[in-house]
Amino acid sequence: MNISDVARDTGLPPKTIRYYEEIGLIRPMRGDNGYRVFRDSDVHKLAFLGRARTLGFSIEDCRTLLALYEDQDRASADVKQVAQDHLDKIEDKIAQLQSMQATLKHLVRECAGDNRPDCPILSDLAKG
Amino acid sequence: MNISDVARDTGLPPKTIRYYEEIGLIRPMRGDNGYRVFRDSDVHKLAFLGRARTLGFSIEDCRTLLALYEDQDRASADVKQVAQDHLDKIEDKIAQLQSMQATLKHLVRECAGDNRPDCPILSDLAKG
DNA sequence: TCTTGACCCTCCAGTGACTGGAATGCCTAT
DNA sequence: ATAGGCATTCCAGTCACTGGAGGGTCAAGA
DSSP: OOHHHHHHHHOOOHHHHHHHHHTTSOOOEEOTTSOEEOOHHHHHHHHHHHHHHHTTOOHHHHHHHHHHHHOTTOOHHHHHHHHHHHHHHHHHHHHHHHHHHHHHHHHHHHOOOSSSSOOHHHHHHHHO | OOHHHHHHHHOOOHHHHHHHHHTTSOOOEEOTTSOEEOOHHHHHHHHHHHHHHHTTOOHHHHHHHHHHHHOTTOOHHHHHHHHHHHHHHHHHHHHHHHHHHHHHHHHHHHOOOSSSSOOHHHHHHHHO
């Protein structure tokens, strides 16, 4: 398989696939013409990576998860730890965004949004 | 005022303050020794920027908001538009994170987290 | 006066995870 | 032979800082 076939099948852009090779997540073979040749195992890994990225795991987490996936002797506890840590980070992020959301909603509601210059949004930013 | 005084008062690191000058958000004066000299108006602007950044506005949004703040003839509608667009983006982000959270919570709950290798988290990543 | 330590300065490189683009080469069909 | 659609590499840019090197300045104490 050539890179654009893999891109179609995995939903990852060719650029991203090349990047994943560059940082050592995959090691596709090369044909005589220098083209990458992807085996099923490469495609499988890329699909795995794509789904992990969709769940928001960092590239380093993905690397860890892939290693665990390939280690038949892994402990599920190790996988769970990675996922739990990531979940915690996501929940922190959500809380942070919800705090911004609450403030912004309030300010937007208070702002007349007309031709006059008076604006509670700017007043708030100007004086905390 | 020197940069570290301003850092203390605004909560922004000196590096960030220098960076804000570099990208033209502020224009502090210079003393004979080459040190930045911050006037009250600079400190005020930096505090404004710090609060806008806390609300998650991008640097470019901050630039726009600062310009609107300094324009006595602004329309509050323009400010409101910037804030509303930003709020929309935040809400999109929250929704996206909540979707990840839901999936991850489910997977983490399902995973035994013990010494055995069987793991629904990896199974999910491996097969969508 | 000299030294010490806490400031200040600039410039360069790195972060994360790609993405865009240039310059170039290969493959297939007409 | 040529056209187009693939493929390759390498470089630069994104965003908002952050760290560090290498060097100048200032104020206080011996």
